[in-house]
Structure formats: structure tokens, C-alpha cells
Amino acid sequence: MKIQRDFIGLAGEYLVLSRLTALGLLASLGPRNKSTIDIFVTSEQGKTTWMIQVKSRLYGPKENEWMVNEENSKNAKPNFIYCFVDLRNKPETVYVIPSIKVAQVLSEAHTAQMKKPMRDGSKRTKHQGRKLKNNFIVDVESAPHGWMKIYREKWDVFT
Numbered sequence: 707m708k709i710q711r712d713f714i715g716l717a718g719e720y721l722v723l724s725r726l727t728a729l730g731l732l733a734s735l736g737p738r739n740k741s742t743i744d745i746f747v748t749s750e751q752g753k754t755t756w757m758i759q760v761k762s763r764l765y766g767p768k769e770n771e772w773m774v775n776e777e778n779s780k781n782a783k784p785n786f787i788y789c790f791v792d793l794r795n796k797p798e799t800v801y802v803i804p805s806i807k808v809a810q811v812l813s814e815a816h817t818a819q820m821k822k823p824m825r826d827g828s829k830r831t832k833h834q835g836r837k838l839k840n841n842f843i844v845d846v847e848s849a850p851h852g853w854m855k856i857y858r859e860k861w862d863v864f865t
Contacts, residue, residue: 709764718762718791719744721798731864742781745789747864755785756864759805761838762791770801770840770854774812779836782809787863790838790854802860811849812836818844 719735722745726733730750736743736757745758759781761772772790786805791798815837820830822844840854 714762714764714793715760717764717793718760718789721791721793722758722760722789722800725800725861726864729861729864742777749864757783757786758789759786760789760791762793764793772838774808774836774838776836778838779809779812779816782806800859801854801857802863803854803857804863807848807857808838811846811853812838814848815839815842815844815846818842818846 723733723735726745726747732748732750732752734746736746742759743757744760747756747758748754759778761774763772770790770792778788782805784804784806788801788803788805788808790801790803792801820832822830824830839849841851842849
């Protein structure tokens with residue numbers, strides 16, 4: 707039975723919530739489908755706050771790859787974190803990546819991809835879709851082959 711996309715996203719959000727709570731952080735879900743913020747996080751003392759966007763995947767290629775949009779390459783703020791959840795693995799895997807790094811990688815990957823001609827030799831046209839990958843086909847200086855491994859379960863950004 708194929709699981710609906712909304713449920714996959716919600717499963718990822720609850721997984722991230724449980725991991726944050728286990729760290730002693732105060733975390734709550736943001737408004738459903740109304741903003742780029744899925745989870746709000748505050749340290750126990752309330753001194754630091756973070757905003758999280760969760761991207762979850764259950765289906766698709768075996769290689770780590772998440773669909774994102776052009777807006778994600780512009781949401782770079784120090785306390786804004788992305789959690790890329792891979793529900794295919796057991797146990798599930800979460801890549802905790804600062805938005806500044808995500809924006810840098812997406813921008814650089816998109817620029818490199820646009821320079822690469824289509825299979826028929828024609829020039830690529832502008833598009834809104836982006837993919838964040840562990841291994842890009844094009845050379846991305848800020849994201850060498852296997853770059854996401856250092857962000858696997860990297861919850862220390864919250865401590």
C-alpha cells in the first residue's frame with residue numbers, strides 16, 4: 707500500500723520532534739501547510755530559538771535525494787535548519803543541515819546544472835524545481851561526493 711505524501715511529511719516531522727525532545731529541547735509543530743516553518747524549537751532556558759523545515763522521503767531513488775524549490779535556496783538564516791528525513795532506512799536517518807549550507811549547495815548545483823547542455827545538445831531552460839542530493843552528477847564545490855554524511859544525525863547544532 708502506497709502511503710500518501712502528506713503522511714510521509716507528517717511522519718518525518720514527528721520523527722524530528724521526538725529526536726529534539728529526547729535532547730531536552732522544547733519543540734512544537736508549526737501551522738500546517740501555511741509556512742516554510744514546520745517546527746519551532748527553543749532551548750530549555752529559552753535563550754536560543756530555531757526554526758526547522760522538514761523534508762521527508764519514503765519513495766524514489768535509493769540515493770539520498772530530496773525535492774526542494776527555488777525558495778529553499780533563498781531561506782538562509784543562522785537559526786533556520788533543514789532536517790532531511792530518509793524514511794527508507796531502518797532506523798530512519800535524519801540529515802540536520804543549516805539553511806546557509808543548503809542555500810549555498812542548491813545555488814551552486816543549480817548554476818552548474820544550467821551550464822550543462824541537455825542530452826540533445828540544446829540549452830537548458832529556467833525551472834523552479836531543485837533537488838538536494840548526496841551525490842550530484844555535476845561538480846559542486848560546496849558539496850563533494852558524499853557531502854551529506856557529515857550532517858547525518860548532527861543534532862549538536864541545537865546544543
